[in-house]
Amino acid sequence: MIAELICVGTELLMGQVVNTNARFIAEKLAPLGITMYYQVVVGDNVGRLTQVVKTALARADILIFCGGLGPTDDDLTKETVAAAMDLPLVLRTDEWDKIVSYFTEKGREVSPNNKKQALFPPDALVLDNPFGTAPGCILEQDGKAAILLPGPPREMIPMFGAHVEPWLLARSDTRLYTREVRVFGMGEADVAQKLSSLIENQSNPTIAPYVKPGEVTLRLTAGCDSEDEGRALVEPVLAQIREILGDLVYSDTGRSLPETCHDLFLQAGKTLAVAESCTGGLLASAFVDIPGSSAYFIEGAVTYANEAKVKRLGVSRDTLDKYGAVSAECAREMAQGMRRTSGADIALATTGIAGPDGGTVDKPVGLVYVALATEENVTVQEWRLYGERARVRGLTVLYALDLLRRFFFS
Amino acid sequence: MIAELICVGTELLMGQVVNTNARFIAEKLAPLGITMYYQVVVGDNVGRLTQVVKTALARADILIFCGGLGPTDDDLTKETVAAAMDLPLVLRTDEWDKIVSYFTEKGREVSPNNKKQALFPPDALVLDNPFGTAPGCILEQDGKAAILLPGPPREMIPMFGAHVEPWLLARSDTRLYTREVRVFGMGEADVAQKLSSLIENQSNPTIAPYVKPGEVTLRLTAGCDSEDEGRALVEPVLAQIREILGDLVYSDTGRSLPETCHDLFLQAGKTLAVAESCTGGLLASAFVDIPGSSAYFIEGAVTYANEAKVKRLGVSRDTLDKYGAVSAECAREMAQGMRRTSGADIALATTGIAGPDGGTVDKPVGLVYVALATEENVTVQEWRLYGERARVRGLTVLYALDLLRRFFFS
Numbered sequence: 001m002i003a004e005l006i007c008v009g010t011e012l013l014m015g016q017v018v019n020t021n022a023r024f025i026a027e028k029l030a031p032l033g034i035t036m037y038y039q040v041v042v043g044d045n046v047g048r049l050t051q052v053v054k055t056a057l058a059r060a061d062i063l064i065f066c067g068g069l070g071p072t073d074d075d076l077t078k079e080t081v082a083a084a085m086d087l088p089l090v091l092r093t094d095e096w097d098k099i100v101s102y103f104t105e106k107g108r109e110v111s112p113n114n115k116k117q118a119l120f121p122p123d124a125l126v127l128d129n130p131f132g133t134a135p136g137c138i139l140e141q142d143g144k145a146a147i148l149l150p151g152p153p154r155e156m157i158p159m160f161g162a163h164v165e166p167w168l169l170a171r172s173d174t175r176l177y178t179r180e181v182r183v184f185g186m187g188e189a190d191v192a193q194k195l196s197s198l199i200e201n202q203s204n205p206t207i208a209p210y211v212k213p214g215e216v217t218l219r220l221t222a223g224c225d226s227e228d229e230g231r232a233l234v235e236p237v238l239a240q241i242r243e244i245l246g247d248l249v250y251s252d253t254g255r256s257l258p259e260t261c262h263d264l265f266l267q268a269g270k271t272l273a274v275a276e277s278c279t280g281g282l283l284a285s286a287f288v289d290i291p292g293s294s295a296y297f298i299e300g301a302v303t304y305a306n307e308a309k310v311k312r313l314g315v316s317r318d319t320l321d322k323y324g325a326v327s328a329e330c331a332r333e334m335a336q337g338m339r340r341t342s343g344a345d346i347a348l349a350t351t352g353i354a355g356p357d358g359g360t361v362d363k364p365v366g367l368v369y370v371a372l373a374t375e376e377n378v379t380v381q382e383w384r385l386y387g388e389r390a391r392v393r394g395l396t397v398l399y400a401l402d403l404l405r406r407f408f409f410s
Numbered sequence: 411m412i413a414e415l416i417c418v419g420t421e422l423l424m425g426q427v428v429n430t431n432a433r434f435i436a437e438k439l440a441p442l443g444i445t446m447y448y449q450v451v452v453g454d455n456v457g458r459l460t461q462v463v464k465t466a467l468a469r470a471d472i473l474i475f476c477g478g479l480g481p482t483d484d485d486l487t488k489e490t491v492a493a494a495m496d497l498p499l500v501l502r503t504d505e506w507d508k509i510v511s512y513f514t515e516k517g518r519e520v521s522p523n524n525k526k527q528a529l530f531p532p533d534a535l536v537l538d539n540p541f542g543t544a545p546g547c548i549l550e551q552d553g554k555a556a557i558l559l560p561g562p563p564r565e566m567i568p569m570f571g572a573h574v575e576p577w578l579l580a581r582s583d584t585r586l587y588t589r590e591v592r593v594f595g596m597g598e599a600d601v602a603q604k605l606s607s608l609i610e611n612q613s614n615p616t617i618a619p620y621v622k623p624g625e626v627t628l629r630l631t632a633g634c635d636s637e638d639e640g641r642a643l644v645e646p647v648l649a650q651i652r653e654i655l656g657d658l659v660y661s662d663t664g665r666s667l668p669e670t671c672h673d674l675f676l677q678a679g680k681t682l683a684v685a686e687s688c689t690g691g692l693l694a695s696a697f698v699d700i701p702g703s704s705a706y707f708i709e710g711a712v713t714y715a716n717e718a719k720v721k722r723l724g725v726s727r728d729t730l731d732k733y734g735a736v737s738a739e740c741a742r743e744m745a746q747g748m749r750r751t752s753g754a755d756i757a758l759a760t761t762g763i764a765g766p767d768g769g770t771v772d773k774p775v776g777l778v779y780v781a782l783a784t785e786e787n788v789t790v791q792e793w794r795l796y797g798e799r800a801r802v803r804g805l806t807v808l809y810a811l812d813l814l815r816r817f818f819f820s
Binding site for chain 1: 422423424425426427428429430432433434435436437438439440446447448449450451452453455458462465597598599600602603609610618619620621622623629684686688689690691692693694695697698699701702703704707708709710711712713714715717718721722751752753764765766767794796797798799800801803
């Protein structure tokens with residue numbers, strides 16, 4: 001099966017947004033054995049979109065569209081695709097009722113513009129959108145299918161998972177068993193080199209490394225007839241990877257670093273508090289983001305000003321004067337102070353220079369400290385990170401979490 | 411001038427990388443008055459790439475290619491584009507020398523494969539690549555131009571800035587003047603309806619709405635000969651939008667809600683502290699994310715557990731017992747307590763039920779309170795949000811920021 005992806009939106013042509021949908025969908029199709037030869041981005045223009053649809057109908061079996069399903073006059077994907085496929089649009093009263101109740105629940109008035117969102121070809125498979133007003137749909141005609149999805153990723157991604165993936169899977173004769181191994185503390189090139197003989201000899205499962213800032217994920221994918229067969233194919237390779245990478249591996253079930261720490265806290269029955277300077281709330285948020293974290297996460301302090309470090313955490317003025325706020329000593333006192341004042345079993349602390357300003361020769365931008373305090377002990381680590389402010393802050397969170405999961409593993 | 415962007419690489423079709431080049435280049439072209447109607451992604455395949463090049467030559471003046479300039483057999487963009495434009499390739503010895511010395515400097519050996527990177531049409535304008543071995547080039551034939559750039563952003567971006575942007579600027583006679591109006595507190599459909607007569611009658615400037623969670627941005631774009639002329643065209647439309655939308659508009663210069671609050675604090679010379687429950691550090695992080703926020707942002711407290719609310723902020727146990735942690739009363743005491751204990755001029759507080767669990771009939775998931783305390787006054791707002799945990803948390807931050815900017819505007 002050959003698919004073509006068509007993203008509709010002037011905002012993509014103007015460079016206002018990055019086309020993350022293209023990556024998401026491409027990544028989902030590959031393991032289903034669906035080939036993509038072309039991706040096209042086109043603006044909200046009937047003539048050009050019609051041309052693109054006709055070209056794609058001639059060279060692909062499945063056309064996947066993102067964007068242009070909204071209520072405004074600009075949004076014309078459904079109208080244009082239906083016309084190009086010779087399908088009429090009629091009002092689906094059941095879908096219109098859903099849109100009305102969506103607005104009613106939110107205490108807002110339905111705009112007459114929204115009515116076009118309930119128009120579909122009579123045989124269309126309408127795809128619910130729990131996160132917005134624009135339903136998606138699947139249209140079929142002459143052996144070709146068009147899958148129309150909303151543009152915003154928070155609407156598109158759940159719709160793809162709930163409706164499109166099962167629909168495609170039912171039409172594909174390939175099954176895939178996938179496991180994600182997550183690695184922190186080594187770059188992609190080094191990970192790939194250490195695993196080179198495994199990667200070169202891969203056939204089933206395949207091993208694909210993916211990289212995110214500070215992290216490498218290895219995706220193992222086995223073609224199989226059942227989940228049990230898939231697991232049996234993947235497990236021995238997982239064991240080899242763990243043998244080679246050792247404790248750089250923190251998860252082989254795709255759990256993220258915050259999720260891994262969350263699981264460890266729940267298991268251990270310990271409590272946590274965090275004190276942040278340069279990460280400024282990101283570390284606390286990494287935990288609060290996970291449902292159920294209130295079982296162990298007591299509190300966080302974003303002690304950005306020195307005065308707050310003294311007053312809230314009891315960092316000594318001497319330490320700040322002598323070593324500065326970005327120092328191992330300050331990180332240590334922040335962690336200890338947070339543990340003491342919160343009553344938590346474990347406290348984490350971060351301090352550093354996120355940039356772009358504030359760096360000196362001795363303390364350059366990217367110098368960060370993370371600390372972990374328990375009743376018995378305090379561990380402080382110094383890291384020298386590079387990149388812009390958001391990257392330094394994000395990486396500092398990951399280093400703090402890595403320190404934490406290593407404490408539990410040890 | 412019409413440009414078409416063609417990104418070449420199987421890794422894009424497989425979803426292994428996000429196409430950030432497309433966004434970068436699109437964003438650079440718009441202000442030069444260069445229109446892009448299509449972006450295409452195609453794999454490393456001569457037949458399909460040739461088709462894409464011929465289609466693009468028929469509908470665009472300038473073709474911009476990213477990727478496929480490397481030394482391997484897979485890399486065939488230059489060969490394919492030159493053939494489609496009927497241009498022969500010859501060895502440029504000066505370029506070959508540069509490639510040899512690039513390798514020599516790095517202490518590596520030149521591979522014979524690299525020789526193909528020094529092949530160009532005789533009249534090609536070769537573009538230096540200080541960050542890799544693949545030079546770019548600009549080919550011209552029959553009034554059409556093809557700009558070939560390497561795929562890795564760290565090579566492409568500097569080459570674009572140094573060579574392509576000046577080349578395009580010298581050939582473009584249009585300028586675009588763009589302003590972004592940012593709106594909070596009304597959905598896209600309603601905004602579009604309120605502005606429908608303006609949007610329908612748009613010509614120069616054009617008005618394009620686009621949407622992010624909780625926010626609508628209107629982009630006004632005027633074609634003009636100078637920035638002054640552009641501003642003169644856009645300002646009256648901006649005034650009409652402000653007239654219609656009133657204080658829903660918080661910025662007409664594209665500043666985000668956190669940036670708008672940041673600017674207001676710097677202007678006012680006031681200081682800020684925040685106390686968070688359900689947002690769990692995201693609100694603090696919205697400020698800490700902006701360089702220079704240390705001028706006014708003193709501290710944040712993520713008082714997730716009730717005990718922390720009492721101990722850190724002085725929320726009364728009576729209030730917690732009687733009204734619960736998710737209540738207007740608790741939000742009020744959190745804001746007041748944060749202001750008092752931090753010494754900040756203004757304190758913001760958030761509390762709510764982010765879900766997915768913890769909701770009741772009286773206090774459903776999505777019920778949130780935001781509060782703002784000053785020396786004179788406390789304001790508390792109740793909102794009922796919907797969506798998954800991350801969305802509720804993100805929107806709560808926006809509502810807190812909106813409360814803040816309205817305080818400054820009033």
